[in-house]
Amino acid sequence: MMKLSLSHAFFWRMISAPDGVAAGLAALPESDRLLPTGIDGWIRGDERVGAVERLDIYASMYFFRLLDCLAEDFPALHAVLGHDTFHHIARDYVATHPSRHPSLRTFGAALGDFLDRAPLREQRSYLGDLARFEWSLLEAFDAADRTPLPPERLRTLPAEEWPLVRLELSPSLRVIDAAAPVQEVWAAATDGQEIPSIAMRRTVLRIWRHDLRVFHRVIDDLEWAALQSIERGEGFAATCEAATRIVGEERAALEVARTLDRWLDDGLVVGFDTSATG
Amino acid sequence: MLEHWPALDWLEIISENFMVRGGRPLYVLDRIRERYPIVMHGVSLSIGTTDPLNFDYLRDLKALAERVRPAWVSDHLCWTGVGGKNAHDLLPLPYTEETIEHVVARVRLVQDFLERPIVLENVSSYLTYRDSTWSEWDCLGEIARRADCYILLDVNNVYVSAFNHRFDAMDYLRAIPVDRVVQFHLAGHTNNGTHLLDTHDHPVIDPVWRLYAAAVRRFGPLSTLIERDDHIPELPEVAAEAEHARRIQRQIDDEAFAEPRLFLADDQRA
Numbered sequence: 001m002m003k004l005s006l007s008h009a010f011f012w013r014m015i016s017a018p019d020g021v022a023a024g025l026a027a028l029p030e031s032d033r034l035l036p037t038g039i040d041g042w043i044r045g046d047e048r049v050g051a052v053e054r055l056d057i058y059a060s061m062y063f064f065r066l067l068d069c070l071a072e073d074f075p076a077l078h079a080v081l082g083h084d085t086f087h088h089i090a091r092d093y094v095a096t097h098p099s100r101h102p103s104l105r106t107f108g109a110a111l112g113d114f115l116d117r118a119p120l121r122e123q124r125s126y127l128g129d130l131a132r133f134e135w136s137l138l139e140a141f142d143a144a145d146r147t148p149l150p151p152e153r154l155r156t157l158p159a160e161e162w163p164l165v166r167l168e169l170s171p172s173l174r175v176i177d178a179a180a181p182v183q184e185v186w187a188a189a190t191d192g193q194e195i196p197s198i199a200m201r202r203t204v205l206r207i208w209r210h211d212l213r214v215f216h217r218v219i220d221d222l223e224w225a226a227l228q229s230i231e232r233g234e235g236f237a238a239t240c241e242a243a244t245r246i247v248g249e250e251r252a253a254l255e256v257a258r259t260l261d262r263w264l265d266d267g268l269v270v271g272f273d274t275s276a277t278g
Numbered sequence: 279m280l281e282h283w284p285a286l287d288w289l290e291i292i293s294e295n296f297m298v299r300g301g302r303p304l305y306v307l308d309r310i311r312e313r314y315p316i317v318m319h320g321v322s323l324s325i326g327t328t329d330p331l332n333f334d335y336l337r338d339l340k341a342l343a344e345r346v347r348p349a350w351v352s353d354h355l356c357w358t359g360v361g362g363k364n365a366h367d368l369l370p371l372p373y374t375e376e377t378i379e380h381v382v383a384r385v386r387l388v389q390d391f392l393e394r395p396i397v398l399e400n401v402s403s404y405l406t407y408r409d410s411t412w413s414e415w416d417c418l419g420e421i422a423r424r425a426d427c428y429i430l431l432d433v434n435n436v437y438v439s440a441f442n443h444r445f446d447a448m449d450y451l452r453a454i455p456v457d458r459v460v461q462f463h464l465a466g467h468t469n470n471g472t473h474l475l476d477t478h479d480h481p482v483i484d485p486v487w488r489l490y491a492a493a494v495r496r497f498g499p500l501s502t503l504i505e506r507d508d509h510i511p512e513l514p515e516v517a518a519e520a521e522h523a524r525r526i527q528r529q530i531d532d533e534a535f536a537e538p539r540l541f542l543a544d545d546q547r548a
Binding site: 001002003004005007008009011012015016041042043044046048049051054055057058061062065066069098099100101102103104105140141142143144145171172209212 | 294295297298299300301302303304305322324326327328332335357358359360361362363364365366367369371372374376377380404405406407408409442444472473475
């Protein structure tokens, strides 16, 4: 009798073999075959469905469930690549990045980085960025809830406290530093329009959730620098210095104020303290 | 759902879909819970895997149960992965003494951790192991008795597996201990000629309705859920199937078909 742990391990190897159970079985080294009686000594087949075919039912459900999950989570990538190429990529991704989480929700997390390294027939260098953008939309969708800060709370703050203000931003906020305006491809694809050809042009996008809806927006260098400053835990004074390096001293204060207003309107600021140092 | 508040007795959620940090899924769940009783049905407990229990998962499951206050928490008698990997599928177990001991010990640990009994569902399967020394029905009943857990009897799964493995579905029903079954599932499946696939994408077929009537006769008019995961029709079509289940229950027993029968202590009720 085969130990349960061995049976599971063997079952797993069979259903996750990329070319099906028969090929997976043939590819096993002799020492690894575990089964002196062959697969029929382990699984009961009959004249309707043989043992290998029965395992193949599970093998095919294994792959197609993960493929469907990726197609659902990356609709624009799926549209851009077309089903066959997407299928090939999913096959390689499933083989190299099997799901390690109880929820399918996290399965596609590494697809963007995987695409950066994947040799693609279809050479579109923004594919990794597009995947990361779509993944960020999902992450923002069910990130932790925080109530946006009422704008008056900051607008009524005494001027002398401003340099010490450290902002806390929504847990749903994600920023994608993309090599192309992937949001244009995404919008066309998810609208069922023809995929536009886009020029490679650095595009920084912020993605966030407000009132249960997920939004995205292209941001400029100043806003990106300000977000990075906040992420480093810096206070408002340091954020303004970062802005000064980009737009010069004359415009910095005004531009930062505008950016902050936009964040407040977008529900991006969820809290603050006045404990910044330096 | 949030606009029309359809007249439903209760709802079942897939637990993993709501094991997230926030956003619309939990918002909708909280609104729905205000108006309907809910039972939680999981797909990733993997009670039969030989990997250690995943306590991160169990912590999230417990937190969700504290939020939802479900009538009960169910999952499946199966395994879903090994070596830290997850197939997101309900994989069949060999029915052996080793499996029974292994699963019983794990069910006890899970119930202690969750501080509530769990309910295990029979799965549809497409293969059996030559090593099995128990029938599936005896194995499920034995695990429920030894681990002191409950059973969600999926009538369609009994039908599908009976076809695929050539056993008599009535033998299955007759062997399941009556006092352990708390809920029924019904669903449609796909007939591939040589085998049936549990696809949840068709209406319930007549032979499954007949088996359901037999189950109601044996186990009583228990809470019944019609599962539909794909080709989901408008609600009235599924509601008509639920009404059909009610009619069968009424024919067999006058007992009302309403809320899930709560077997938990009073202080765990919502």
